[in-house]
Amino acid sequence: MVITFQLIYRPILAIMFFLFCLKWGDWKNWRKYYPTMLYAVVWDLLNNFFTVNYPLWRLDHPILKQTFSELIIAFVYYPSSILLYLPYVPKESIVKQILQIAFWTLLFSLLEGIAITTHNISYYNGWNFWWSVGFNVIAFSMIRLHYENPLLAWPISVLLFLIFMVIFKLPLSSLL
Template identity: 35%
Template sequence: MIIIYYIFLSLVSIYICYKLGDWENWIKYYPTILFFILSSVVCIVLTYDHPLWLYKPQILNHTFTDLLISITVYPCTIMMFIPHLPKKLPKIILHISIYVAVYTIPELIAVKLGYFTYHNGWNIWYTIIFNYIMFPIIILHYKKPLYAWLIALVSPHILFFLLKIPYNVIR
């Protein structure tokens, strides 16, 4: 049942993206899609032996579930998030908040169902804060990729410091 939940989330993302995504201009979003996926993979690798969260394994293990979401949900997110980005700051904040909710609610459901667990100091509040940081970085990458890459290079160090994750846990 657990894997069905994540496959369902992936298929819903693909369907909504098929209906609402900007497919005519997908090539414009491709670098940001890759940035998002690569950021996720780096997080998977860096925290492999000291995970912050885990998908409860069933058919697919945690890593494969993480990758399933990375290659389905994340590209769909970019294809809908960037093209519908408003111009004025109050509306941008609302747009980001909607996406933070869209990312947080399924996680909360998965936690309640026992399909997702937090570890090593991570919790739902860190997820919300992380999402409020992640979506502006996605916007920044789309507009000024070099700045987003600089932030991406520094972010793991800040996260490791805040959560007291020792560097020797990195493979």
């Protein structure tokens, strides 16, 4: 059963993200969100580039290679999520904004928990599920910040990347 679910988990999830996005995403205003979609994709691809020789996680799949799995995430999950997330950010209450980030963090963490139990992800070099939960909080906060103030989000993102480099002892040789 696990091997069967392992085979279909990532493709099914990609299809679900896309279908949810088609149904509830703000396609009418997609141009407003496009720069933030690119921001998320760029950071995901940079992360994969910089950690290719020193991975913090690997997306395990019996058929799909790591690179293809990461591309599905970068070009399906993230843009779909942004079209579902940003249009519904509450404007009136900081508490509601925090609850929305908590909802998306919980959703992505739940999906990662399923990936763990179905052997669709493995952790390395000090990374674990709880780091992913924290990362999800940061990611959804930064996506919102980029949407509101891209010029502030970029330097903060670089600083966060440098902090993660130090915490996880990412060797400089892996960057070159």
